[in-house]
Amino acid sequence: MEKIWLKNYEPSIPAEIDPDRYSSLVDIFEQSVNKFAATTSYINMGCSITFNELDKLSRDFAAYLQQSGLQKGDAVAIMMPNLLQYPVALFGILRAGMVVVNVNPLYTARELQHQLKDSDAKAIVIVENFAHTLCEVLANTNVQTVLLTSLGDMLSPLKKVITNFVVKHVKKLVPAFSLPQAVSFIQALEIGQKHDYQRPELTGDDLAFLQYTGGTTGVSKGAMLTHRNIVANLEQISGILEVVIKPGEEFVVTALPLYHIFALQANCLTFVKFGCPNLLITNPRDMPGFVKELAKYPFTVLTGVNTLFNGLLNTPGFADLDFSRLNFALGGGMAVQRPVAERWQKVTGHVLLEGYGLTECCPVVTVNSPKITEYKGSIGLPVPSTEIKLVDEEGQEVAHGEAGEMLVKGPQVMLGYLNRPEATNEMIVDGWLSTGDIARCDDDGYFYLVDRKKDMILVSGFNVFPNEIEEVAAMHPDVVEAAAVGVPNEATGELVKLFVVRRNSALTEQMIIEHCRKNLTGYKVPKKVEFRDELPKTNVGKILRRELRDK
Known part of the structure; x- marks a missing residue:
């Protein structure tokens, strides 16, 4: 279709970017750590490292990997939550010319084994809290090197001892495991410091990440993301955000896990490029603790998914924070609901921006200008x-x-799925990637996500999109969150069932149905309502409609 959206670009936003401006992510990293050497790069649990320290630590880790017998192009897995160790490991792997395989720390043994075998990972960096899972599957993989770390390993000496003691012996968060061959992450850095680092020759065609996706809809597949893919998406994001970002001055909050493509790109890589401090939240599910952390820092950028923003808005103390420095908040990963966005703007005084992407596109495809004044x-x-x-x-x-299924073409589109040519050919045809998402476009070139194609409900031949039902339900003051699914029905094929987490126990099924009937046409109105204490979600907060539907 014609690029009618270009007429609404800010004057400074380019219509095209150069995906080959940098030969690799390592180029961008090296320029940033030199330019912003004295600036804080990451903060976690009250401790921080500068870009200069990130440079030295990642260099040491890269040297360790190279001297351990691993080769350029080998896959190295990272299995940890947001800790200072993560960016050190990430950039160390990339600087060694190796491929990062991000692993969800909450994976079961079956899921972990699949990912390690499928990626042919030769090494893994893992937090000891999840080492027991690795023990179950290690013998069935090609992993040769295990690098083990504790949650507090990169904190100050006293804080390290206290944190690791409390985690192990007080909270008992480290199940028993036996990995006699493991090398401590800290020891690996010390070994690497004594060895030379050989900067590899990297081109845009070299793989940077094997980012796994599709685990909730079938076998998890490794999206092959090249350096050129990631660099291109960084340049695309920069083209949009440069109008508001102040290099070296923004203060970014990262609550979503860095192993997820959204936080990896929008937080970790983008703000390394811009040389800005990044606050890593290890456990965002602890909302009161998260709010206490926010109160300590002059944050200017916050990213998240709809459920995260909704959770913050429902946490005591959040509305009392100082939002005077907030530059923008960005929602992605799932649709942002209007009631959440409107309440966010009322509480913070700032628009909740919405973007869209998917793992196979590194991930950003569309985003709103940070200069818009309302949702x-x-x-x-x-x-x-x-x-x-x-x-x-x-x-x-x-x-x-x-409305139609959205197809995407651009330099950020993945190379394909690892070892899955059939799945790749189904997903990408003539350079066009099928997103599986239904969208429409207005006269100004703005896109509106209607829903996931696979989640569409068919009622008497009419398409019903769960997002619309959920957004209407969320408008009710006593609804915390909701999920709509289709259930079989002899008369209509399917009917709408709504799962609701309520704020007030006095809220009844009939009250919800009446509320929906006032805002929806008849065939869209839920015929069944089930109340839940919580809704099943992925680790980054996406509601698992399929799990609700299957049960």
């Missing part, structure tokens, strides 16, 4: 050098203004 309900404009078309079930472009 639009839109996922924004396509980022530079990105083409989008909307198609029907037959693959034909739909008429302007109609």
Whole structure:
């Protein structure tokens, strides 16, 4: 389709970016750590490291990996929450010319074994809290090197001792394990410090990440993301955000896990490029603790998913924070609901921006300008050098203004799925990647996410999109969050069932249905309502509709 969105770009935003401006992520990293050497790079649990220290530590880790017998292109897994160790390991692996395999620390043994075997990982950096899971599967993988760390290993000496003692012996968060061959992460840094580091020759075609996706919809697949893919998406994001970001001055809050593509790109890599401090939240599920951390720092950028923002808004003390320095907050990973966005703006005085992406696109495809003054309900404009078309079930472009599946083409589109040519060919045809998401485009080029294609509910031949039902339900003052799914029905094929977490136990099924009936056409109104204490979610906060549907 015609790039009608370009007319709404800020004057400084380029229509196209140069995906080959940097030969690799290592180029960007080296320039940033030199330019912002004295600036704080990461903060966690009250301790921090500068960009200069990040440079030295990641260099030492890269040297360790190289001297351990690993080769350029080998896959190295990272299995940890947000800790100072994460960026050190991440950039060390990249600087060694190796491939990062991000692993969810909460994986079961089966999931971990699949990912380690599928990626052919030769090494893993793991926090001891999850080492017992690795013990179950290590013998069935090709992992040769295990690097073990404790939660407090990169804190100040006294804080390290206290934190590790409390985690192990007071809270008992480290199940028993036996990994006699493991090398401590700190010891690896010490060994690496004594060895030479050989900067590898990297090009845009070299793999940077094997980022696994699709675990909730089938076998988890490794998206092959090259240095050129990631660099291109960084340049695309920069083209949009440079109008408001002050290099070296922003203060970024990272509550989503860095192993997830959204936080990896939008927080970790983007703000290393811009040389800004990054506050790592290890356990964002502890909302009161999260709010206490926010109260300590002059934060200017906050990213998250809808459930995270909703959780903050419902946590005592959040509304009392100082939002005077907040530059922007960005929601992604799932649709931002209007009631949440409107309440966010009322409480903070700032618009909750919304963007859209997926792992296979590194991930950013569209984003709203940080200069908008109110929530639009839109996922924004396509980022530079990105083409989008909307198609029907037959693959034909739909008429302007109609909803269709979103196909994406651009330099951020992955190389393909590792060892899965059939899945790759199903996903990418003639350079166009099928997102599986239904969207529409308005006259100004703004895109609106209608829903996931696979989550669509079919009621008497009419398409019903769960996002719409959930957004209406969330408008009720006694609804904390909601999820809509289709359940079989003899008369209509499917009917809408709504799962609700309520704020007030006096809220009844009939009250919810009546509320929805006032805001939705008849066939969209839920016919069943089930109250839950909580809804099942992925580790980054996406509601698992499929799990609700299957049960």
